[in-house]
Amino acid sequence: GPSPPSDQFGRVASSKKFQTGFLRPSIVSILIGAPKANTSQPNVNEGGSVYLCPWSQGQSNCSVVHFDNEGDRRFHVNDVDVQVEFKSHQWFGATVRSHGNTVLACAPRYYWRTEHAAPFSDVTGTCYLSVDNLKTFVEYAPCRSHQSGGFSCLFQDGKIVLGGPGSFYWQGKSSTKEIVKAYYPSYFLLSVTGQIQTHQVQGSYDDSYLGEHGPLLHTMGSYFGYAVAATDINNDGMEDLVVGAPMFMQRGSNGLRWEEVGRVYVYLQRRPLLFEPRLPHLGGTQAFGRFGSSLAPLGDLNQDGFNDIAIGCPFGGDDQQGLVLIYNGHASGLMDMPTQTLAGQWASGTFPASFGYALRGNKDLDHNGYPDLIVGAFGVDKAVLYRARPIVNASASLMLQPTMINPEEKSCTVSNGNETISVSCVNLSFCLSANGKHLPADLGFVVEVQLDHLKQTQKESSVRRTLFLDSQQPSLRKTITMANGGRTCHDTRIYLRSEGEFRDKLSPIYVTLNFSLDPLASLDLHGLRPILKYQTTHLIEQKAQIQLDCGEDNICVPDLKLAVYGDRTEVYLGDDNSLTLTFNARNEGEGGAYEAELYMVLPPDADYSGIARNNALTCSYEAENQTRSLVCDLGNPMKSGTSLWAGLRFTVPRLKDTYNTVQFELQIRSVSRPDKLLFPPPNWRMSHSLQEGQDIGSEIQHVYELVNNGPSMISQSVLELRCPLRAQGHELLYPVEIITQGPLNCSSNHTLNALKLKVRNKLARTHVHMHRCMQAGTHTHTLAHNGCTRLLIIYIHRHSSQILQYIVPLWIIILAILAGLLLLALLIYVLYKMGFFKRSNPYGTAMEKAQLKPQASSEA
Known part of the structure; x- marks a missing residue:
């Protein structure tokens, strides 16, 4: 099926519950276990089955593999017919593994009457083995003589490794050839030649939790070892261990309540059979999500030389629909955070979908060069195939030349209607390269370059100070097709708009480049669309500055001065009282003052009339709530040495005799960049001879x-x-x-x-x-x-080079603890005096209880 653009996998669904192996490399098929399926076995209820599903692009047609067609076996003992095995609810197919043409399927809840005279049966489990492409089957039940409790199994070096977690730490390793050779249909196969197994130990070791490392607080009850996977994570040639503890508990965010979140432990093999825990461990984030219930080695999913792992969280997600998290390997173990999360597609109903209940990976089913993953959703009878998509290693570069735009150097021209104007411009170039394994011959990319975008302020709307010379637009979007392993570059120019079209000359001009794979590009031969490697830096940013009138360092240090004079000294009640305030604004600093302005707050008695004649001044009147203000532009920049004289006219018609003065508030101000400074400045050293303030610091x-x-x-x-x-x-x-x-x-x-x-x-x-x-x-x-x-x-x-850290003294902490204990004791004493801890008798006295009706007594 088609792959979602955001996923690293595509998917196709097949039915029934899930445990799986693989076989027939030329004709790819999938084995799916259905441990609660009904079969044709006589008098067996929900015996479980295994389905063979040929893989295809569409829906798969699955067929039952008949490992066992017989019903429960019975023996005649002392002329009594005794049932010796119980296949109902045995969960056959809960464990399925394959290796080449060899398939093993087990029933971990299979019951066997170990002694004929025993009144009950034991859970011993049983397995069936096929070594000839599912043509003949051999039963192998090594635990019929012991109490077991379920199987886990794997193929290793041509041998079968079985684990029975309910037994006395039983573990067997037997050759598949010896199992087939020793099999006889009417004989129960309990052991074979060359079988290796652990043996029962003395009773003092019962409940010792042998094999669990670390404090019991973290392992007891956490189901440490519920899922185990082995793969070479750090690419050192030795297989490492990943262990799931899906019921691990930790304190919640409030620090009081414990939450069951699950945990996965990673052990790196440093020397043969010497494992070192990789810290920190991987922890689940959702309560009761059962993070770590299933594990699956994925192989090298992203083709970076390190094997990856899938971790199941079957009850995770916002709606408990189940999650599968993909963790990539690296030289030090597994990444701390998942690089991809697969979510179940089925809402949680009366029974959870349990998406991620079982996982299988590290097999390239579609032969596209990348391993795929199968996810089982136990609660909805589904198994989902996620097809790995090809990985593209791509990188981009962005360059501005020069990075300082001088408004005085106008080397480019643009057409503005019928007029051609000269503008200041700089060169912009970007390059893109890409490569990867098993990719299409040609790769498509979409590249978008955005020029300077200012945030909106109260004074002005957002404006782009630079535009592309060719299009006179603030953005450029290109679709690029390039060969796998190739590199392509694009050159263009951007120009600075005229000074009257923007005010901000101090902020950097940021240029950003964002690239992605073309979603309209053709699919590969396997119907999949490549994706970018997850570590790819999609967004690249460069910046330029506008050359300021501030000397060689391009840093302005203005020194603004303001003097104000009035044309009259007295005003009268009941008169319009026209008056003019003449001000002199000066910049005596070493650099220009950008966005310089005169700011005035008008008193409630006065109204603004306008600018005095012969004054080249632009002012704007603003009113917000009850505050009226006047803002006059003094220049952008107000260059060093500027002395500006101007007059502002007012009337004062609303005088009251409450005050004897009319007060005008004036301020001269400009903006500065940067608005945040880090101290001390680079390469600054304090002077040994302290004479001026600058000798101490800025x-x-x-x-x-x-x-x-x-x-x-x-x-x-x-x-x-x-x-x-x-x-x-x-x-x-x-x-x-x-x-x-x-x-x-x-x-x-x-x-x-x-x-x-x-x-x-x-x-x-x-x-x-x-x-x-x-x-x-x-x-x-x-x-x-x-x-x-x-x-x-x-x-x-x-x-200020020191980092400030304030540490609470120890005596304050001890005093706070003692005060808390004293308060708790006082509270308990008060509750005791109030009778809070006395148990009440719902029936009063013994006489009252005896008078209760029989019905009431029985209800009680």
Whole structure:
């Protein structure tokens, strides 16, 4: 069937419950066990069966393999007819294995009366062996003389290895040839020549959990060993062990309740029969999912030289539909996280679908060069074949040349309607290469390149600052066809739009390339579509910068100054009171100020009228809730040395006699990139001669603003700031000075600028008439409704290379534990006094109980 694009496998379904082996390499077929199937055996109920299903692209037509057609055998003992075996509910087909033309199928719940006089039978199990393509069958039941309890089996070096987990650690290894040679139809085959097995030990070893390593807390009851698989995971030439413990429990997220999540242990074989646990173990994540119930070696699924493993979680998933998780191997064991998750397609009903109850892999059924996987869904009588798809190893590269775009160098032209304009441009090139095993001759890819995409802000919509020169679009999409093992490249150009089309010149221009396999490409000869290797880096990113007017280092350090003057000093009640505020904005720094602007908050008494004549200034008026503001563009950039004079006109028609001043709040500001800095700077060393603040470290400025948006005034307000000056005995921040605007009285318990260092670049302080927006009291200050003030603190950074870690002292932990125990004892005592622990008598006195009706007494 067709393969979903997101899966590493395709799938085709066949019926019946699942355990499987493989045979006939030329004609691929699948053996599927149905342990609860009804058969034609007389007087046998749900004896179980095995189905042979020839594999094909469509639905498979399965047929029953008649390993055993007989009913229960009976013997005449002392003229009494005695039933000696019980095949009903024996689960024949629960274990099926194959090796070449040899097939073994077992019934782990087969009962046998070990002694004729015994009143009951024992679960001994039995197996049937075929070595000639299912033509003749030999019964092999080595546990009829012992109490067993189920079989697990495998073929190894031409021999059969059987395990009986319910017996006394019995394990047998017998040659298939010796089994066939020793078989006689009327004789029960219990052992053969050359058979190797473990023997019963003394009773002192009962319940010793021999073979389980680690604390019993982790292994007892976890069903450690419920599933075992052997494969060379780390490609060192020796087979490693993977062990499932599907009922392993661990503490839940709250730390109190235990949850059964399952666990899988990986043991790497370092020397012959010397296994080393690989940590950490693989843990399930879903309660009662039974992670580790089944294991299947997959072979080298992704063709990276390391074998992979499938782990069943038959009750996992959001709807308990069952999951199978694929873990890839590497030099150190298995990956910590699955690279693929297969989910069951059947919803959980009255009986769980149990998708993943059984697994088989490491066989290439469709001969496409990759091993496939069969998953059994016990609860819905389904077996699903997942066909591995070919793996493509692909890589891409992306390059911009140059990475700095100079707006002054316009080397390209674009057509803008009827006009051709010159623009600044850079070269963009990307290359793609791909290879893999058993791939189609030609591979199809879809490559998409996205140019700079800004996040939306409150001021402007998202805008692309660069476009492709050929299409004048911000994205490029190409479909590429290339040969397996080939490499292809594509060259183009991108250009910077004109300065009037965007504002942000500081943020990097990110260029991203994303590639994937073409979903419309032709399928391979086996009807499968290749997929990319899971470690493939699909997304590649490069960035460019716009050349700034900021010197050779392209870092701007503006120094903005603002002075404001009014054309009148008095205003009158009842008058329109037209006035003009003239301001002088200057940049005295060494670099341009980008997105520089004048920001003004209008008082409630005033209205904005416009810009004074002969002023080349652009301003926008904004109103949000009860705050009205004015923003004027001062340049992008406002170059170093710029001194700009402009006038703003206002009217003040709503004066009240409550206040004796009208206050305007003005601020000159610009953006800076980056907005986050890491300290100390690269290659910075502290000076031995501390004379200036820069000798300690780079300057950090914090600006805090207090705003009262409530309907009432606040009196006696206090702002408390705590700053980390030291951390674990190391100096961190060095405070220099506090600058306030408004009637604030600030104090500090730390000496500011204790070393009396000289500060070269103090913050520009502009004192503007009518700038205050707070009223001051004698010892407290009142924050008026919609009032505001600014508090500025300057710090010098120092010794921030340490990672801050705060450790709780041991005595605090001990004290907390003792306090908790004392509180618990007190609570128990109070409950005892209240009679909480006294058992109540539902019938009162003995006399009252005797008077109960017989019916009530019987119900009681």
